Structure formats: structure tokens, C-alpha cells
Amino acid sequence: MTLSKKIGFKGNKAFLPSKVCQVCGKEMTWRKSWAKNWEEVKYCSDACRAKKSTTSTAGVKL
Numbered sequence: 001m002t003l004s005k006k007i008g009f010k011g012n013k014a015f016l017p018s019k020v021c022q023v024c025g026k027e028m029t030w031r032k033s034w035a036k037n038w039e040e041v042k043y044c045s046d047a048c049r050a051k052k053s054t055t056s057t058a059g060v061k062l
Contacts, residue, residue, distance in 0.1 A: 023048040 016030040021044040028044045043049040 021045075021048055023051050 013029070017038070018027050018029045019041065020027055022042045024044065026044050028041070030038060034041050043052065
């Protein structure tokens with residue numbers, strides 16, 4: 001058994017896709033939990049998701 005099979009292959013994370021959070025601008029790297037809906041991921045955290053309504057309407061003039 002090789003060393004990589006004992007430890008588990010982690011892969012090269014430098015080649016994972018990334019996006020920018022629409023609220024804070026932080027770069028988000030792809031996660032396995034986002035595999036099914038990566039196209040819909042817009043926010044890096046629950047905190048940014050909660051702030052989305054305040055930041056999206058802040059620049060709108062009525």
C-alpha cells in the first residue's frame with residue numbers, strides 16, 4: 001500500500017474553481033458541499049446571506 005492511499009489523496013486545491021462573494025468581496029473556493037449547486041452559490045457565509053438585502057438596496061435610488 002502506498003503512502004498516498006494510507007493518508008488519502010487530497011488533490012491540488014490550487015486548481016479548484018473560485019468565486020467572489022457578492023456582499024463582502026471575499027474569494028470563495030469550491031467546496032464539496034457546493035458541488036450540486038455551485039452555479040447558485042453567491043455568498044460566502046450565512047452572515048453575508050443575511051446582509052444581502054441591506055447591501056443590494058443601499059445603492060438603489062427611488
